[in-house]
Amino acid sequence: MQNREGCVAADRNDPLAQYRDRFSLPEGVIYLDGNSLGVLPKDAPARAAQVIAEEWGEGLVRSWNTYHWFDLPVRIGDKLARLIGGTAGECVATDTTSINVFKALGAALDMQREDHPDRRVIISERENFPSDLYVVEGMIELLDRGYELRLIDEQLTLEAALGDDVAVVLLTHANYRTGRIWDLPTVTAQVHAAGALVIWDLCHSAGAVPVALDEANADFAVGCTYKYLNGGPGSPAFVWVADRHLARAKQPLSGWWGHARPFDMAESFAPAQTGRKFLTGTQPIISLATMEVGIDIALSVDEAALRAKSLELTSLFIQLVEERIPNSSLTLITPRDHAERGSHVSFQHPEGYAVMQALIARGVIGDYREPEVLRFGVTPLYLGYADIWDAVETLRQVLAEEPWNNPEFQLRGAVT
């Protein structure tokens, strides 16, 4: 697209254009941070109000039965399973991604301890989202069985890292910083060929990039719902376990919500036989009910059309930056190859932090990630081609003004 009119015309022909109206977007904002906190679905406030006023306010404790609160993590988990190519019973909506990494890792390590007791290595990526690595560190210390974390990076490929000492591989499908995606089915097969189990973190994929876990024969997966699934700040995450592992998988946070008969109030733990065993304690019903609105929207979208538009918008972003802001000190760190690109575009810039603050001051909201990374999330449900044009035009103006000389744009908040 060579000009703004071309982008406006592409918006008119966009088969997903009607989805924008399902979301509440503030005036004067181009929101390129849906990969950090998704936007508000228009139906979510009414759903939240109903859960609070009627189900809680009027129904009180009866609502556990009348409104089926107790089943909410499983019922929404079944919807999430459908979204990521799983089957009903394999997934529950619960807790945070970090906690679910802990549970999946504990279950995978336990299975491998029986099958391959000498395997003591957990592989992950140096570039992984740090919380995933922190959880592995904590697990290794807690178990105190001589496990070690082996990090793959530019020096150490996955192929080279895989060996007969590896128990579990924890990878994030779409990298949070670069947007690079792994070929999930191929890597899953590679990990299995080496005798290891794989846990996929789908935080930057669920609702953005098609995933087919059952077809890929994946073992475990986790992910969050407040990014591309528009579940709301801190909405519960999910954990998915392949059907074939369900009977055996033993998660380390055994609690009454994962019990086969929680209201027997039995003295000892007997796990449920479905994904429900990955629940621990009482779940945040208001958040769960509210986030279902965003998940229902995601389920109604044609996956192929979503992926096609995502790639068109990220490609357009890259093309416009390169054509309209040449010689800009912006370095693209997102793969150009479609097969390797998730749904965001990142550039490094030596003054990245100030550049992002100046963009946000003009209503173009992306985010900044260390080191020096400007990250632009592209959410095809509520962004169009003209939005991309306007965002790049604002970026061009901001860079021309060298905002890093303005102290206001150097100030760091607690959350960047």
Ligand SMILES: *Cc1c(COP(=O)(O)O)cnc(C)c1O
């Ligand atoms: C966003 C994100 C998380 C977030 O974890 P929480 O426990 O929900 O805060 C974890 N892993 C990855 C890869 C992420 O992108």
